Amino acid sequence: MSSSSTPEPPGEEAALLALEEIEEAEAILEQQPPKAEAALGEGARGSRGSGWVTTALAAPGFVYIGFYLVAPLVIIILVSFWTWTDAGFQKTWTTANYSELFNDSTYWHNMLSTFETSLIAVAACLVLGFPVAYFLALKVESLRIQIALFIVALAPFWTSFLTRAIAWTFPLMGREGALNQVLIKLQIVSQPVQDFGFSTLSVRLAMIQLYILFMITPLFFSLAQVDRAALEAARDLGGNWWRTFREVILPQTMPGIVIGSIFIFVLTMGDYGTVATVGGGNITSVGTLIYSKIGAVQYPQGAASAVLLVIVLMIGVWVITRFSNLREEL
Amino acid sequence: MIQTLVAAAETAERPQDVVVRRKVKRRRDWGKIGLGGYFVVFLFFLYIPMILMAILSFQGPTGQLTFPFRAPFSLDWWKTLFDANTFNTIADDVSASGRQSLWLSLVAGGIVAIFGFSLSMAFLRRWRFKSDVVAFYVIMLALMTPAFLVGLGNQLLWKFIGQTPNLWETALGANVIWGIPFAFLVMLAVWNRYDRHIEEAARDLGAGAVTTFREVTLPLVWTGLFGSFLFGFTLTWNDFDRTILLQNGYEAQPLPILIGTWPSSRPILPNLYALGAGTTAVTLFLILVVLVAVTLRLRFRSAPVQQAAEEFGDTVGLGEAGGLAARAK
Numbered sequence: 001m002s003s004s005s006t007p008e009p010p011g012e013e014a015a016l017l018a019l020e021e022i023e024e025a026e027a028i029l030e031q032q033p034p035k036a037e038a039a040l041g042e043g044a045r046g047s048r049g050s051g052w053v054t055t056a057l058a059a060p061g062f063v064y065i066g067f068y069l070v071a072p073l074v075i076i077i078l079v080s081f082w083t084w085t086d087a088g089f090q091k092t093w094t095t096a097n098y099s100e101l102f103n104d105s106t107y108w109h110n111m112l113s114t115f116e117t118s119l120i121a122v123a124a125c126l127v128l129g130f131p132v133a134y135f136l137a138l139k140v141e142s143l144r145i146q147i148a149l150f151i152v153a154l155a156p157f158w159t160s161f162l163t164r165a166i167a168w169t170f171p172l173m174g175r176e177g178a179l180n181q182v183l184i185k186l187q188i189v190s191q192p193v194q195d196f197g198f199s200t201l202s203v204r205l206a207m208i209q210l211y212i213l214f215m216i217t218p219l220f221f222s223l224a225q226v227d228r229a230a231l232e233a234a235r236d237l238g239g240n241w242w243r244t245f246r247e248v249i250l251p252q253t254m255p256g257i258v259i260g261s262i263f264i265f266v267l268t269m270g271d272y273g274t275v276a277t278v279g280g281g282n283i284t285s286v287g288t289l290i291y292s293k294i295g296a297v298q299y300p301q302g303a304a305s306a307v308l309l310v311i312v313l314m315i316g317v318w319v320i321t322r323f324s325n326l327r328e329e330l
Numbered sequence: 331m332i333q334t335l336v337a338a339a340e341t342a343e344r345p346q347d348v349v350v351r352r353k354v355k356r357r358r359d360w361g362k363i364g365l366g367g368y369f370v371v372f373l374f375f376l377y378i379p380m381i382l383m384a385i386l387s388f389q390g391p392t393g394q395l396t397f398p399f400r401a402p403f404s405l406d407w408w409k410t411l412f413d414a415n416t417f418n419t420i421a422d423d424v425s426a427s428g429r430q431s432l433w434l435s436l437v438a439g440g441i442v443a444i445f446g447f448s449l450s451m452a453f454l455r456r457w458r459f460k461s462d463v464v465a466f467y468v469i470m471l472a473l474m475t476p477a478f479l480v481g482l483g484n485q486l487l488w489k490f491i492g493q494t495p496n497l498w499e500t501a502l503g504a505n506v507i508w509g510i511p512f513a514f515l516v517m518l519a520v521w522n523r524y525d526r527h528i529e530e531a532a533r534d535l536g537a538g539a540v541t542t543f544r545e546v547t548l549p550l551v552w553t554g555l556f557g558s559f560l561f562g563f564t565l566t567w568n569d570f571d572r573t574i575l576l577q578n579g580y581e582a583q584p585l586p587i588l589i590g591t592w593p594s595s596r597p598i599l600p601n602l603y604a605l606g607a608g609t610t611a612v613t614l615f616l617i618l619v620v621l622v623a624v625t626l627r628l629r630f631r632s633a634p635v636q637q638a639a640e641e642f643g644d645t646v647g648l649g650e651a652g653g654l655a656a657r658a659k
Binding site: 054055057058060061062064065067068069070071072073075076079088089128131132134135136139149151152153155156158159160161162163164166167168170172177178209212241262266267269270271272273276277280287290291294299302303306309310313317 | 359361362365366368369372373375376377378379380382383395396445448449451452453465468469471472474475476477478479480482483484485486487489490503504506507510560564567568570571574575586589590593598602603606607609610613614616617621
């Protein structure tokens with residue numbers, strides 16, 4: 001190589017070459033085990049051989065998702081740029097839907113109030129759900145009881161949101177609902193508080209009640225992974241409850257908190273059924289607004305509203321993920 | 331001399347033989363008690379609307395939508411769901427909707443289980459398409475897209491291709507979309523604990539691919555498949571936000587649509603509560619069945635391992651291999 005231009009003692013050069021060779025050999029040696037392992041792994045996986053089996057396994061699912069999820073989302077974006085007609089929409093490109101929307105104060109008012117509801121729901125679910133997940137994951141010693149209690153807490157997830165929303169509306173929060181009756185019995189109020197049923201408060205409480213499981217589940221799984229030895233070490237080292245919580249538990253549960261918050265945020269921002277049922281037409285959200293636009297055959301306007309909602313959702317999710325490096329944690 | 335020394339040594343109290351029993355006063359874990367109490371209150375908060383609704387569905391004929399409970403205790407409102415000859419009957423709608431919902435949910439559960447199985451399997455085979463990260467995010471997109479937007483998008487798509495959205499082609503598809511990511515995650519968890527060497531052993535013993543799958547793979551993962559089916563079934567059984575935009579009104583409405591449009595289409599009576607409580611009961615019953623099945627299976631599966639562990643005094647940690655049931659013991 002450079003030996004002709006810079007005269008060096010031949011012995012040194014040979015030594016350098018030998019070193020290089022050794023390094024190369026070491027590199028090869030280092031590479032070997034993973035390669036061998038991979039080969040073994042492939043052997044253990046058996047009949048694969050080529051990728052076509054895998055592709056055959058994956059293709060139907062992704063075609064399905066493509067047709068029922070990706071294509072519909074793309075069409076929402078397309079329609080939001082098309083022109084409104086009496087029959088729905090026609091393929092003439094326009095940005096009128098958006099400029100109309102940006103000047104629509106009702107829409108932004110609704111976006112703001114939905115966003116507020118969402119933030120409150122995320123915060124409330126976190127604060128109310130954390131002790132539940134903490135109790136289940138760290139305070140219940142028997143695995144069997146832990147699983148049983150977790151399932152009892154989780155079972156409503158599989159039941160109808162709508163039914164629970166209706167159950168929330170009339171029997172509990174209505175003008176003659178149980179809550180008002182209890183308050184009157186306890187002489188906290190003298191008249192039934194009309195405000196409970198079909199109110200923003202009612203909608204928010206119902207959302208917390210309906211969606212809190214989406215916060216508790218990820219919290220539970222990340223809390224269950226907290227190193228108990230670290231907890232004991234923290235206690236032995238004299239850390240009080242708050243310091244143990246802040247410096248040992250919280251950092252390890254951050255992924256759970258982030259995933260739960262994303263769930264609640266997306267679910268509450270995109271909610272239609274709860275607002276429509278519990279709000280009883282008095283309360284509007286972005287969801288009910290889009291729905292009424294679709295009901296009025298204003299598809300492009302509805303689509304544009306939906307696109308803006310998705311953008312707000314994506315910004316929100318991005319902000320939430322800043323709190324933890326999820327990809328590393330998962 | 332030596333013998334006496336040995337005898338003395340044998341009788342002498344060695345310090346390590348002395349058992350010191352310190353009285354350790356077990357401190358009450360007030361944190362645990364407090365959190366336990368909170369947990370009970372939380373369950374109350376979670377279940378109270380459903381319980382109130384169920385109670386109110388058992389009122390007498392003068393029953394109203396709110397407390398106090400109008401006596402006598404009766405099944406009258408439940409009867410209106412099933413008996414077409416009662417006053418205020420909705421039996422025809424309930425049976426049509428119930429059947430529609432049941433079939434839709436069963437089919438959705440089946441599709442979700444199949445896709446959960448195939449997609450997770452493809453992932454485990456390290457899909458060398460280089461786009462498996464993208465593929466993972468696509469599946470997660472199905473989880474994160476608001477229900478309402480899936481409904482809206484599908485409606486627009488079907489309008490665009492000039493078709494009328496309907497339950498079996500459109501709403502079913504949209505419902506399955508939400509089930510897929512749940513089933514996918516469930517199956518990934520199942521595969522992670524699954525030992526593929528068993529398959530290899532089966533093949534070494536001369537089993538073909540189909541036999542291996544049927545006799546080895548399937549019995550080991552069927553709880554995961556069952557769980558995936560449960561997700562698909564219950565999500566469809568309860569869906570309102572997607573289906574409401576994807577039905578055309580000519581077909582029998584699924585139960586959630588019947589319930590959801592009830593307040594604006596007919597008088598609200600306690601039989602709405604009976605219907606709500608009934609659909610909820612179906613779901614809870616299904617979960618119970620799955621749980622019992624899974625518990626029985628775990629006990630059945632871990633029994634030989636536990637026996638071996640007991641026989642050998644568990645010196646090699648066989649008990650750990652017994653998994654969940656062994657640990658629970």
